[in-house]
Amino acid sequence: MLHDFTSQFWANTVDGLTVGSIYALVALGYTMVYGVLRLINFAHSEIFMIGTFGGLTLIQVVGFDGGPYGGFALVGILVACLAASMLASGGAAVVLERVAYRPLRKKGASRLAALISAIGASLFLQELFATVVIPKFFGDGRGRDPIHVPDLLEKKVLFSIGSGEVRNDKLLIFVAAIVMMVILNRFVNGSKLGRGIRATAQDPETAVLLGVNIDRVVVVTFLVGGLMAGAAGFFFALLYQQTMFNIGFILGIKAFTAAVLGGIGNLRGALVGGFTLGLIENYGGSIFGSEWKDVIAFTLLVVILLFRPTGILGESLQQARA
Amino acid sequence: MSDNVNTSKNESAGAWERARTGYGRAVGGLRDRWDTAAWWQRWIVYVLLIVGALFLPYEGLAPVMSPESNWQTILFYPIGVYVLLALGLNVVIGYAGMLDLGYVAFWAIGAYTMATMSTKYEWGFWELLPLGILMAAVSGVILGAPTLRLRGDYLAIVTLGFGEIVRKVAENSEWLGGTRGIDHIPHPPSREGVWFAGTEIFTYKIRDARPYYILLVGLIVLVIVFSKRLEFSRIGRAWSAIREDEDAAEIMGVPTFKFKLLSFAIGAAIGGSAGVVFASKASYVAPANFPFLLSATILAAVVLGGAGNIPGVIAGAFLVAWLPERFRVVTEYRDLAFGGILVLMMIVRPEGLIPSRQRKAEMEEGSGGLGSMGAEVAGPGTSAGAEVGSK
Numbered sequence: 145m146l147h148d149f150t151s152q153f154w155a156n157t158v159d160g161l162t163v164g165s166i167y168a169l170v171a172l173g174y175t176m177v178y179g180v181l182r183l184i185n186f187a188h189s190e191i192f193m194i195g196t197f198g199g200l201t202l203i204q205v206v207g208f209d210g211g212p213y214g215g216f217a218l219v220g221i222l223v224a225c226l227a228a229s230m231l232a233s234g235g236a237a238v239v240l241e242r243v244a245y246r247p248l249r250k251k252g253a254s255r256l257a258a259l260i261s262a263i264g265a266s267l268f269l270q271e272l273f274a275t276v277v278i279p280k281f282f283g284d285g286r287g288r289d290p291i292h293v294p295d296l297l298e299k300k301v302l303f304s305i306g307s308g309e310v311r312n313d314k315l316l317i318f319v320a321a322i323v324m325m326v327i328l329n330r331f332v333n334g335s336k337l338g339r340g341i342r343a344t345a346q347d348p349e350t351a352v353l354l355g356v357n358i359d360r361v362v363v364v365t366f367l368v369g370g371l372m373a374g375a376a377g378f379f380f381a382l383l384y385q386q387t388m389f390n391i392g393f394i395l396g397i398k399a400f401t402a403a404v405l406g407g408i409g410n411l412r413g414a415l416v417g418g419f420t421l422g423l424i425e426n427y428g429g430s431i432f433g434s435e436w437k438d439v440i441a442f443t444l445l446v447v448i449l450l451f452r453p454t455g456i457l458g459e460s461l462q463q464a465r466a
Numbered sequence: 467m468s469d470n471v472n473t474s475k476n477e478s479a480g481a482w483e484r485a486r487t488g489y490g491r492a493v494g495g496l497r498d499r500w501d502t503a504a505w506w507q508r509w510i511v512y513v514l515l516i517v518g519a520l521f522l523p524y525e526g527l528a529p530v531m532s533p534e535s536n537w538q539t540i541l542f543y544p545i546g547v548y549v550l551l552a553l554g555l556n557v558v559i560g561y562a563g564m565l566d567l568g569y570v571a572f573w574a575i576g577a578y579t580m581a582t583m584s585t586k587y588e589w590g591f592w593e594l595l596p597l598g599i600l601m602a603a604v605s606g607v608i609l610g611a612p613t614l615r616l617r618g619d620y621l622a623i624v625t626l627g628f629g630e631i632v633r634k635v636a637e638n639s640e641w642l643g644g645t646r647g648i649d650h651i652p653h654p655p656s657r658e659g660v661w662f663a664g665t666e667i668f669t670y671k672i673r674d675a676r677p678y679y680i681l682l683v684g685l686i687v688l689v690i691v692f693s694k695r696l697e698f699s700r701i702g703r704a705w706s707a708i709r710e711d712e713d714a715a716e717i718m719g720v721p722t723f724k725f726k727l728l729s730f731a732i733g734a735a736i737g738g739s740a741g742v743v744f745a746s747k748a749s750y751v752a753p754a755n756f757p758f759l760l761s762a763t764i765l766a767a768v769v770l771g772g773a774g775n776i777p778g779v780i781a782g783a784f785l786v787a788w789l790p791e792r793f794r795v796v797t798e799y800r801d802l803a804f805g806g807i808l809v810l811m812m813i814v815r816p817e818g819l820i821p822s823r824q825r826k827a828e829m830e831e832g833s834g835g836l837g838s839m840g841a842e843v844a845g846p847g848t849s850a851g852a853e854v855g856s857k
Contacts, residue, residue, distance in 0.1 A: 256563055260811075263565075263762065263808060271799070393758065394630065401627070453616050
């Protein structure tokens with residue numbers, strides 16, 4: 145057990161950081177929506193799932209599956225698929241906000257009602273893909289089977305650190321996640337809309353009085369969270385080359401765990417939490433066996449809530465400034 | 467073009483509105499009648515309902531109620547089990563206003579208690595029923611203690627994770643049978659020769675589902691009496707105070723954490739009891755019996771019927787369990803419909819089909835569980851503005 149841990153340490157570090165990048169990108173959506181609305185957006189995991197299908201749609205429509213590609217063609221295709229995934233998820237997130245949350249917000253419904261609506265939307269989207277979308281467009285009539293995503297990128301090892309082999313796709317995911325994080329951080333801290341988001345998170349009533357358009361802030365929050373989840377979905381498909389109607393379910397809980405771990409409402413906390421969770425899960429998996437990874441992640445959630453409920457970096461969107 | 471769409475929309479909205487108020491008035495009228503009824507009139511209704519439930523497995527109903535599957539079997543599972551589970555979840559959602567998304571885990575804990583203890587240590591059903599209830603309640607406390615101290619909404623995601631943990635542990639551990647599960651679980655001990663409505667009601671065998679159904683009816687009646695007594699006790703009043711405004715309840719001296727934990731444990735215990743009975747009837751349990759979807763289904767049942775109101779919850783659970791069995795066509799789209807129902811109910815009629823009066827009023831003013839959302843803009847007729855920003 146411990147021997148596995150030491151001998152596989154670097155391999156697990158690489159894997160942990162890769163999967164942690166995906167958790168972090170999804171966690172951003174949870175953290176932003178929670179910061180602004182104090183709502184756990186359960187359907188966010190399905191927004192991620194839609195992202196995995198976004199890139200796949202483009203691949204199918206244009207017919208990229210002759211790959212693996214190289215050079216500029218590869219860069220172009222990757223960027224196009226990433227954009228397709230982000231657009232699909234971002235669009236879905238905006239529609240979700242309109243349909244499932246805004247009517248409740250306008251009525252001043254309780255948070256219990258909003259949570260139930262969220263879980264309903266999550267179930268609805270999952271089943272919509274399992275019964276209608278996937279059988280029709282992706283998987284020869286079988287909606288509940290895993291769907292293969294064609295290999296766009298020839299995966300090769302770039303260099304090694306100890307036992308850890310750094311593959312090109314893993315490095316790409318890690319770097320892209322950090323770059324997106326930096327851009328998002330600048331957006332929230334530097335732009336006018338970002339200021340609106342922080343103001344609303346801090347004190348919605350005063351924000352309204354000062355002329356912040358709360359409806360727009362909420363839509364932008366959902367859109368940004370959706371875009372990030374879409375990117376995560378694309379990277380997930382690139383890494384594992386498959387997707388499924390309920391792929392977001394477990395990943396969603398884990399991403400939420402990452403958000404709580406880093407401090408919910410805190411943007412950089414989502415990144416720290418994602419990496420931490422990815423690492424702990426992989427190290428723990430090498431000690432106890434990889435079938436216990438999920439159990440380790442969810443137990444971690446309970447343990448954080450016991451000992452440090454505000455997370456590693458502390459919570460609050462409004463304080464997450466430079 | 468848009469004009470046409472709008473007018474037709476308005477007309478249908480008008481009809482819809484009329485239907486809605488008409489239905490609301492009918493339910494309200496029935497309730498007024500009930501509220502003013504004398505005690506003996508109520509008792510007649512209670513007795514009639516219980517007798518009616520006992521005669522429900524009657525063969526003559528089968529062609530109407532379920533032409534395609536065995537009526538007596540589906541009366542036990544899913545219908546009876548769903549009703550019991552929904553009553554248990556109602557204590558958590560309806561009374562204390564918290565969201566438990568891993569409720570099926572407690573059902574699983576009850577079922578696995580029955581399965582392991584009876585096959586490995588040869589304990590009997592009647593010893594294991596209290597043990598299963600205890601195990602579920604204790605795991606509820608273990609799970610609730612760290613989470614309930616914080617915000618209520620964290621409970622939702624933690625329970626979601628917990629449901630998965632329980633399933634994964636059952637899948638990964640050899641002692642619990644792994645993915646194959648555990649079979650040859652003994653039935654409850656029989657007592658021959660007690661006849662009722664053409665069946666020996668205490669003879670627990672593999673074929674006849676009726677004795678198990680009657681056992682379940684007994685449990686359901688007990689749970690209903692228990693819930694009713696709780697609802698109007700000091701505990702029940704504390705729960706509704708927590709539901710409506712937790713901070714205010716705490717300030718007024720209600721130990722909110724203790725009462726939230728109590729409701730969570732009671733809900734878990736009821737789920738555990740359903741698990742024990744289910745395992746003894748099915749004589750086989752496997753992790754695949756306890757998917758997250760089932761938690762969502764029970765949630766849909768409670769919300770559809772009317773959280774916090776026992777007749778509503780029973781009606782909701784019955785509909786959710788029975789409709790897919792009756793109309794096999796919809797099975798494929800069943801969960802899609804449940805998801806849609808949850809969203810739609812929250813927007814159109816958050817109090818459910820047969821709500822309790824108090825609950826309805828709460829839902830209208832936006833209390834009714836976990837406080838209000840952030841970023842609320844007070845619209846006409848709401849006074850939500852003052853509550854914005856409270857955690």
